[in-house]
Amino acid sequence: MLNQHSIEELAEIHNLLTDIKQEYKNGIKPILLKNSSNLFNNPHTVPKLKKIQINRGLGLVAQNKNLLKKSIEEFEKITGQKPIITKSKKAIAGFKIRENMELGLTVTLRGEKMYAFLTKLIFFTFAQIRDFRGLSLRSFDKAGNFTFGLQEQLIFPEIDYDDVEQTQGFTITIVLDNCLPKYRKTTMDRILNGMILFKFLRFPLNDVGYYAKYFSFSEINQIWDKKRHLKRKRWSQE
Template sequence: MAKAQRGAPTQKKKKEIGFPYKFRRLQEKPLRRSESDRPRLLGKYEQNVRPWLLKEFGYKNPFEVPRVEKVVLNIGLGEALKTPKLLEQAFESLGNITGQRPVVTRAKKSIATFKLREGMKIGCMVTLRGPRMWEFLDRLLTVALPRTRDFRGVSRKAFDGRGNYTLGIRELLIFPEVDIEKLDKVPGMNICVHTSAKTDEEGRALLTQLGVPFRAA
């Protein structure tokens, strides 16, 4: 085969667009919400939780009262290296749960022991803020967690020392949006609730008042 001539236009590599899924609750443009459409949990925080925290901890400035800033959902799939279909199924499930398009996560380092190369797809994640964040937390506390088998509450010790809390979900089937018939393997998920609290005590008080069912011990 003859070599390409110098100065000849080279073919550009097509940009990878990811998985072509359209989620039923995904909105391309932000919706204008009225007062009646505000998330229920946000109203509870403003009317009950924030005044209680202000009195309990004696904050001098109302802006010091802890609040939930964002919620990060992450699914890690080491099996996706051999079975890419599992990543596509997890991607679609996470999008249906959150109503927001996930981002595919890639390996940052190469590890020969696990046959992992830098840049390989190993999972997906979503970062929720604003109304979607409050709506997801409401569904998590009132619908998903009570569907967990033999549920006795969540751990009180899963804080990082700065008021942020991480919750591990073993099976995505606790969310009604997930269709088990479309999954070859049921994945788990990590949910990290980022707060503006400066200590674990303040973060735990915030989440307790919002309705997080912590275990007694």
């Protein structure tokens, strides 16, 4: 028999699967405002999803029109949106790159397509990755956005194995809208906001426990500064 915690957990996952946008609006946001009033003193300070950017670098392979067309079709199947072809801004002779040369694909998802893609990513796609152990907190940047890579397109349910000629990955950036007050505009505050939102969205972060031994974010910040100092010292000695 399931205990009360398990029932609540299943109900939360069911709501996210049904409509992740409504669950954020009617469930996650009110809870953060009520239980974390010291961090979120008004609705505008609660972190929210802004957009999801999906990129694929093809390099010189993009000059093959058939492979480029295949990649565009895969993007359309996975995201439900036609990608933009990215081009080089300047020529680089060493890499055989000419100016305005086609090199990759990019898609920016907003609104309903963004939430639909995120739901598929969290609850279906990650489960298809072999030996998946979660995503690292270190993938947050200074703005509080989260970037990670996927090595192949076969983990998406829309892609048929027989149609894939060569495996190609993606880089996915989840951009958050952080409207923080003046006293909470540090990098750690932005990362904290992202961690809190991802926890409610059931995002598989794997090294949260590593930071549990610290009592405050100032201690974590000191550890990061120490590691950066050691890296600089090691590089200077090489």
